Amino acid sequence: DTREKVEARRKEVRVAVAANFQFAFEEMAAAFREEYPEFEVSPTYGSSGNFYAQLSQDAPFDLFLSADTHYPRQLVEQGFAKNEDTFLYAVGQIVLWVPNRSELDLERLGIEAVNDSSVKKIAIANPTLAPYGQAAEAALKKLGVYEAVKDRLVFGDNIAQTAHFVESGAADLGILALSLAVAEPMKERGRYWVVPLDTYPPIEQSGVILQAAKSEKATLALRSFLTGPQGRGILKRYGYTLPEE
Amino acid sequence: MSKELAARFVKRFGKKVAIEADFQWLADRFSITVLFGPSGCGKTTTLRCLAGLERPEEGKITFGKSTWFDAEERIHLSPQQRGIGYLFQDYALFPHLTVFRNIAYGLRGVSRAERRKLVGAMLERFNLLGLEDRFPHQVSGGEQQRIALARVLVCRPQLLLLDEPLSSLDSPIRKQLRTDLRYLLIDFDIPVVLVTHDRIEAMALADHLIVLDQGRIRQQGPVAEVFNRPVDIDVARIVGMGNVQPGRIVETNEGLATVEVGNRQLTAFAPIPLAEQVYVCIQPEEVILQKASPELSSPRNRLLGTIKSLTHEGPTVLVTIDCGFSLVALVTRPASEELALTVGMPITALVKTPAVHLIPRS
Amino acid sequence: MSKELAARFVKRFGKKVAIEADFQWLADRFSITVLFGPSGCGKTTTLRCLAGLERPEEGKITFGKSTWFDAEERIHLSPQQRGIGYLFQDYALFPHLTVFRNIAYGLRGVSRAERRKLVGAMLERFNLLGLEDRFPHQVSGGEQQRIALARVLVCRPQLLLLDEPLSSLDSPIRKQLRTDLRYLLIDFDIPVVLVTHDRIEAMALADHLIVLDQGRIRQQGPVAEVFNRPVDIDVARIVGMGNVQPGRIVETNEGLATVEVGNRQLTAFAPIPLAEQVYVCIQPEEVILQKASPELSSPRNRLLGTIKSLTHEGPTVLVTIDCGFSLVALVTRPASEELALTVGMPITALVKTPAVHLIPRS
Amino acid sequence: MDWTALAVTLKLAAWTTVILLVLGLPLAYWLVTMRWRGKFLIEAVVALPLVLPPTVLGYYLLMATGPNSYLGEGVESLTGERLPFTFLGILVGSVLFNLPFAVRPFAAAFLSVDRKLIEASWCLGESRLGTFFRIVMPLSWPGIFTGMILTFAHTVGEFGVVLMVGGNIPGVTRTLSIALYDDVQAMQYEAAGETALLLVAFSFAALCIIHFFQRRVVL
Amino acid sequence: MDWTALAVTLKLAAWTTVILLVLGLPLAYWLVTMRWRGKFLIEAVVALPLVLPPTVLGYYLLMATGPNSYLGEGVESLTGERLPFTFLGILVGSVLFNLPFAVRPFAAAFLSVDRKLIEASWCLGESRLGTFFRIVMPLSWPGIFTGMILTFAHTVGEFGVVLMVGGNIPGVTRTLSIALYDDVQAMQYEAAGETALLLVAFSFAALCIIHFFQRRVVL
Numbered sequence A: 001d002t003r004e005k006v007e008a009r010r011k012e013v014r015v016a017v018a019a020n021f022q023f024a025f026e027e028m029a030a031a032f033r034e035e036y037p038e039f040e041v042s043p044t045y046g047s048s049g050n051f052y053a054q055l056s057q058d059a060p061f062d063l064f065l066s067a068d069t070h071y072p073r074q075l076v077e078q079g080f081a082k083n084e085d086t087f088l089y090a091v092g093q094i095v096l097w098v099p100n101r102s103e104l105d106l107e108r109l110g111i112e113a114v115n116d117s118s119v120k121k122i123a124i125a126n127p128t129l130a131p132y133g134q135a136a137e138a139a140l141k142k143l144g145v146y147e148a149v150k151d152r153l154v155f156g157d158n159i160a161q162t163a164h165f166v167e168s169g170a171a172d173l174g175i176l177a178l179s180l181a182v183a184e185p186m187k188e189r190g191r192y193w194v195v196p197l198d199t200y201p202p203i204e205q206s207g208v209i210l211q212a213a214k215s216e217k218a219t220l221a222l223r224s225f226l227t228g229p230q231g232r233g234i235l236k237r238y239g240y241t242l243p244e245e
Numbered sequence B, C: 001m002s003k004e005l006a007a008r009f010v011k012r013f014g015k016k017v018a019i020e021a022d023f024q025w026l027a028d029r030f031s032i033t034v035l036f037g038p039s040g041c042g043k044t045t046t047l048r049c050l051a052g053l054e055r056p057e058e059g060k061i062t063f064g065k066s067t068w069f070d071a072e073e074r075i076h077l078s079p080q081q082r083g084i085g086y087l088f089q090d091y092a093l094f095p096h097l098t099v100f101r102n103i104a105y106g107l108r109g110v111s112r113a114e115r116r117k118l119v120g121a122m123l124e125r126f127n128l129l130g131l132e133d134r135f136p137h138q139v140s141g142g143e144q145q146r147i148a149l150a151r152v153l154v155c156r157p158q159l160l161l162l163d164e165p166l167s168s169l170d171s172p173i174r175k176q177l178r179t180d181l182r183y184l185l186i187d188f189d190i191p192v193v194l195v196t197h198d199r200i201e202a203m204a205l206a207d208h209l210i211v212l213d214q215g216r217i218r219q220q221g222p223v224a225e226v227f228n229r230p231v232d233i234d235v236a237r238i239v240g241m242g243n244v245q246p247g248r249i250v251e252t253n254e255g256l257a258t259v260e261v262g263n264r265q266l267t268a269f270a271p272i273p274l275a276e277q278v279y280v281c282i283q284p285e286e287v288i289l290q291k292a293s294p295e296l297s298s299p300r301n302r303l304l305g306t307i308k309s310l311t312h313e314g315p316t317v318l319v320t321i322d323c324g325f326s327l328v329a330l331v332t333r334p335a336s337e338e339l340a341l342t343v344g345m346p347i348t349a350l351v352k353t354p355a356v357h358l359i360p361r362s
Numbered sequence D, E: 001m002d003w004t005a006l007a008v009t010l011k012l013a014a015w016t017t018v019i020l021l022v023l024g025l026p027l028a029y030w031l032v033t034m035r036w037r038g039k040f041l042i043e044a045v046v047a048l049p050l051v052l053p054p055t056v057l058g059y060y061l062l063m064a065t066g067p068n069s070y071l072g073e074g075v076e077s078l079t080g081e082r083l084p085f086t087f088l089g090i091l092v093g094s095v096l097f098n099l100p101f102a103v104r105p106f107a108a109a110f111l112s113v114d115r116k117l118i119e120a121s122w123c124l125g126e127s128r129l130g131t132f133f134r135i136v137m138p139l140s141w142p143g144i145f146t147g148m149i150l151t152f153a154h155t156v157g158e159f160g161v162v163l164m165v166g167g168n169i170p171g172v173t174r175t176l177s178i179a180l181y182d183d184v185q186a187m188q189y190e191a192a193g194e195t196a197l198l199l200v201a202f203s204f205a206a207l208c209i210i211h212f213f214q215r216r217v218v219l
């Protein structure tokens, strides 16, 4: 009985996935299961900060797909993972997003949309926490509108919460992840304008295989699937640019 | 301004218990009506219905021109609207307020100085000086009762309902308060309905007496009449009629009846309605004892018998005499010593004609 | 097995109030000790100390061989360990339990059938049949008191502490319970300490009487002695001595003293210790009234006077006579009618020598 | 240490407590005194805010008060302000969320007041309202106090609803617990530790003072 | 609908309520009856779990019970299991977090029991413990009931501590409120709506049943 359980463990990859990667990863997991029917993938979505705290207490995960590069590096430093087991898997992009009912003409206005008189509140992710928030802030500064919008900003704790703010109409405009804007549930609901890539530092997301991983084979398989051609295809569709080789 | 309190109602608890009240009397000035009856007969319930704390199922209560309750017209004034004062059987003092603030509770819209004066007067009257700042759990049972009384009286209600106001008091204070209470109430000129189970208290305080039993009014009227002339055997028992014996009327003549009790004959006023079978009631204190002497013919009822037992009750002695039937007499202790009463000795008992009360028996 | 209850302790509330107790008596079998005193004198507090509900500041309480409390050795047994029964002045029935379960509360480790039987017997004895399934707020005040009494008695404690067990009952039940209680307690063979403020109750029930005033024991002893021979003026007041007059001893002779009261002279047994200034105490019932007649020399105290007032008190009449000083006499109503007593009429009062009690006055 | 966040927190907790005292006392009294047989339904509704995770409750609240909802429109046309991202908004959320913590202890306390005392007060001529203030409330003090403590402490610690409705705006809707949460998320463990310690120390002091004060009042 | 999550939630809420009943009643009684002048300190400590945001409390709990802490080591050597990421772990967190919701209403209820009734029970020979069960508890029922309702409902809705200590493991530590939270985060509004509705409906039914039952008991 216990032996079966151990066997099952060997075949199951438990993945801690940053919330913003959820939509892409779901498709990824489905494709992976088709390719490797002998392995099981069980993802848990959540905030990278939480995962970091939990992993540093030996949380039962094999693979951690973080929303940034900071948390995996910390885990390596603290000896929960080896440096060679970290890998870059995606680079995020940000967009200005408005719901369908909004009268803003994003196409035409571009970044000037933030200065429109109908925009009373602008939602971004909390820059002290979320990489997408840092990127948004950097982009606003670079585009020279930060001072003008500073007092109208509201902060979501993560990119999903930020989306809730705009979507509910409580905020009039939001800076979200492209991956979110093109994902199934959001696609139909609003329009977006992609913020030029050169206005903010790249949002690199890296993953790490934990030292304590119990199902090494499956984990390695998932990792190579993720970074392989099939994975890249999915990533591209979900609005991520690919890490440079 | 003549105010009349008229109450006629039925209050039920579940299916078994029902309290029926039906009485009325002029309440335009001071008078004390006493509700008297055994434990559980419905005294407290009647008071609560008058106070508006309990809603009867049927009937009507009016006080002067205002209708307090009418089952049919769905009128039911709140206790506040009735302007009564109610003394609870278990005091119901407010545990979080000091004695002073308990007494002052009902004084609304009264200046500070006035309040001090009014409450101070009550404290003095009820012998409570020095307890102002205590809380109810810090004073004794009797003190609590007096505080409750003071709290009600200080508001000068237009009708006072007192549920056993003196039951927790020691004899001297009780006696004093009993007299004081009458004067106080006369002073305040407030009509009172009072519940008591104490016969002496009822006699001392009541103008009008209502005898309750098992939720029904059995008799009402002036105190002396009810106590001396109970209408039936139950009332006789309730008012503590000391001698109740079955008898038979053998002759009536000009309003006087000759009754046979045991093998003796007594003369009494004929009962109304006339009946052959009767109960003979005699209050023990109405029986006068004399040294045994040959029976003389006399208008008085003179009964020769022997003493069966002597029971001391405080300053008095209850003497049970076998004179064909069992007769109880009440004498003072010295009188008993004077006559050198001992068990077994022969004795003559005298009972005046008006002291023999006959109740028809069916 | 001779058990003795010995209590000597001081209980303080704050700085002002202090209750001091010091008494002891054999409690190996049935006997009733009555604590008697005015409201607020410390009766309840004394009982609570005996029960272990209150912890005195000083002293010692022992019952038989076991020490219940010792301030110095820091012994303080819990109420459970003392095995007493305590009847609260305000009943303290458990509001969430039915009457049956209230009474059965103390019966632990007793079979169901046995419990039914024991409680059933109590219900019957206390006239509570039919109320088993009611809750305390659904029964009357007197019923509550009887339930509380039944609840305590059913456990057969080794010492019974009763705080005014009969105060809420109507006269007939009260009288009956008073007698019943004695028999019941004799039956159970339990010694009893009982608090009452009712003089008649104290006389009817007590074997031993302890008079308390302002937290101090003022006198103790057999009932008759305490009531008839109070040691000082305070006790005289508390036990309701009807006549207390200052007087002066003018002569003593072979244990007999001649006292001058007002301008009259009375003969009495000389007081111990002897003193010139005394109070003269006479119980009203010891005063015998006779039609006024010229004063004869006789061993008896014969006083001619006039009637000042007549007060009816139930079956008796209080007669106040002015005979140089004010003297109150108690007679039965027929006796008063027999003598045709009216205010202002001359009358002769007789008082036997032993009935005149002298208290030294300082 | 984020002093403005502390100020916002205290302001929010104090207002929430006061409002729930004003709203909760009558509501609880009404619940206790009403005779309707279906009142358990209302009691259940009062407890419902508890069973939803705060963030989810916050989400629905956001939806319900956003400018596209009738409620939101109504509020905006009335006050000229939107509820989300304002102090008023987090206050409304906080009050709703804490309703059961206030109302239930209040109601339990009212239930245990001896009815006879209430009747005695009526008979002394005091109105129902007066009786409530002079008798029922003082005698239910331990329960009312409990409701207030729970509400206050819980508001201090709450962040789900507040974050969702408030949008984490410094000086307006960022409370100390949001700041603390952010610190922990951002791995600023030292800063978080300091904030937490201060929050705990401060609350401890506050609770001690309240308890101490309460002992004085009751005894 | 995530039935395993529902099962975990109910198990957690039921256990938390039971444990807090067993722990909280004596603790509350001890608090009420103790005479120590500094007891307000303990009362304040009991209320403290409330003032920290659940996630932060969860974080500290995680740290305190992790394998590197003394406590964690101790528990592991005792039970062979670690606290974090197990059902036991979230149970401990839940109990700690709900402590004030149980203890305070209990204590408030005990405070309002008439002391004379307790004394009467002692004098009838019943021990202190027996008196507690036969007199104090039945008479404090409204307050005890309140504590239980608040604890139960609050555990159902809690997700901060549970998420942090439990790690969202399906079938073990993922409760319905975490699942709901996840749904909302993933913008699965329909699924979330369904889950929320079910959660609310279920809780509503449960609360109604409890309330209904309670009325029967008390009256």
Ligand SMILES: Nc1ncnc2c1ncn2[C@@H]1O[C@H](COP(=O)(O)OP(=O)(O)OP(=O)(O)O)[C@@H](O)[C@H]1O
Pocket (backbone or CB within 6 Å): B137, B138, B139, B140, B141, B142, B143, B168, B170, C013, C014, C017, C037, C038, C039, C040, C041, C042, C043, C044, C045, C046, C089, C197
């Ligand atoms: N907790 C307390 N704090 C202060 N004083 C108290 C306290 N308890 C009782 N007292 C006072 O002690 C005195 C004795 O009280 P106790 O209850 O023993 O009187 P009692 O003889 O039973 O009177 P009653 O016949 O009226 O019941 C009273 O004056 C009362 O006010």
Ligand SMILES: Nc1ncnc2c1ncn2[C@@H]1O[C@H](COP(=O)(O)OP(=O)(O)OP(=O)(O)O)[C@@H](O)[C@H]1O
Pocket (backbone or CB within 6 Å): B013, B014, B017, B037, B038, B039, B040, B041, B042, B043, B044, B045, B046, B089, B197, C137, C138, C139, C140, C141, C142, C143, C144, C168, C170
């Ligand atoms: N709520 C109730 N439910 C059922 N029966 C009740 C209720 N209240 C009172 N009773 C019953 O009604 C009867 C009358 O009660 P009430 O309190 O009026 O008696 P009482 O005359 O005041 O007696 P006591 O002198 O003992 O105080 C009693 O038999 C009592 O048991």
Ligand SMILES: [Mg+2]
Pocket (backbone or CB within 6 Å): B043, B044, B045, B089, B163, C140, C141, C142
């Ligand atoms: Mg009554």
Ligand SMILES: [Mg+2]
Pocket (backbone or CB within 6 Å): B140, B141, B142, C043, C044, C045, C089, C163
């Ligand atoms: Mg007393």
